[in-house]
Amino acid sequence: MSDTVTRGIRITVKPRYVAEQSDPDARQYLFAYHITIRNQSDDTVQLLSRHWVITNGEGQVEEVRGPGVVGYQPVLEPGADFEYTSGCPLTTPVGTMHGEFNMVVKASGVHFDAQIEPFRLAIPRVLN
Template identity: 70%
Template sequence: MTNTLTRGVRVIVAPRYVPEQSEPSRSHYLFSYQVTIRNDGDETVQLLSRHWIITNGEGKTEEVRGLGVIGFQPKLEPGEQFQYTSGCPLTTPVGTMHGSYQMVTDGGDNFDALIEPFRLAVPRVLN
């Protein structure tokens, strides 16, 4: 689990391996991750877009960019939070993800809320 705070925006990520949707014999490993975006600051912010960097166990990197998250561009007043779950397939049993959410304040200031690297790993694959 990671917990990152940028300019009052806290991003908490909890990853999980999904064995029932994985096929290790075909090099297909599915991971889900639950994200909580909480406005711990004192100004209203809105999530505009996302940028993920996904690295598999062989060092192959893929970047994903897009508007919002799961079809939403949540606007968060101070103290509010938004939570969602998404997924990431890998061809290896271990990998990492990190990235950022592009945010804007009601005053028009743009900034990136960082997401620290977190590990995607099949249980008992690593010591």
């Protein structure tokens, strides 16, 4: 799990292994992650883009950048939440993800990156 606050924007990530869509014999492991973005600031903000750094268990790094999340660029009023679930395939049974969401304060136009601290992707009982 990851729980990070940047400028009043709290991002919580809860990952899980998706065994029914994985094939360990073929080195295909699918992980889902549920994200909650909560605006704890006094400003209305909009999520514009995402940047993920994905590292598998062999140290191979992949970066993913794109507009919004799951097809949305949500606007969050003070006190509002936005939740979504997405997935990440790996070729190893363990890995990590971290990144940031580029946000803009609607009233001022100020941009900032809301950080997402690293979280572990791991099949159950693979790590102590």
